[in-house]
Amino acid sequence: MKSVRNTTAKTEIQELIANSPVALSHTEIQSATNGLCDRVTIYRILERLTVEGLIHKVVNVDGVVKYAGCHSCSEKHNHNHIHFSCQKCKSVTCLEDVEPSYKLPKKYTVSEMNFTLSGLCPQCS
């Protein structure tokens, strides 16, 4: 029987992500926690938090992987919202209220959506 343990590092990283208005990268988390735990441990904690559905992974348009808290995923884990990527400050924000519409002409089976708009965020424009 596998059980989950709440360690200091895990709790602190989860709160860091939950309280951040923007998605955070592994590097940003590492600087923010400043020696709290090993680089590898951060990777493993992020992996665990993602599997547990407490955070979600966002790959930015420049390929940088970031992590954001799941705010409205309590009942169903839904990430079909738009992300905004600021080209100036490099921040990635979840725009949870915006859902895009589209129509597929061919016979594709869709199970996931990833929609990122780039430009300037309110702070930078």
Next chain:
Amino acid sequence: MKSVRNTTAKTEIQELIANSPVALSHTEIQSATNGLCDRVTIYRILERLTVEGLIHKVVNVDGVVKYAGCHSCSEKHNHNHIHFSCQKCKSVTCLEDVEPSYKLPKKYTVSEMNFTLSGLCPQCS
């Protein structure tokens, strides 16, 4: 005055991408060309072709960088279309005809769009 030279490697890689129905990664191009040129040269050719507007760079939802030919970019370089990423065969396809609609509530300035749907492609479903 900087001029552009058409080398064997550049021509071959450009044709490879142009004739492929799916976007190709650096690794895939390297295997396909099989020792045609150095690994670094491939990176530099892809960079040049992108700058010249002959191909475009697509970052897949899993962070893998791929390159696709520009088919309908003759007059204006427009990449505001949907990409489809197959979760089984890992192929990335440009669905050039599909343009999604959305509405942004807050004061964001949008200059680029990146929309990728994941699931099963016609071949895999």
Next chain:
DNA sequence: TAGCTTAATGCAACAATGTTGCAAAAGTAA
């Protein structure tokens, strides 16, 4: 076609990001 200029290439070395194995440390239930 031969020579010249410089863009393009190959090679080595480096950087960033992510993964894996294993022994040691630390949660948690009893």
Next chain:
DNA sequence: TTACTTTTGCAACATTGTTGCATTAAGCTA
């Protein structure tokens, strides 16, 4: 506290991408 098992730290490795520099070769000109 004890025992069990998850989690961590460390070292080593893998992949992907970048940079500097000497050499090669594309393409213009004579």
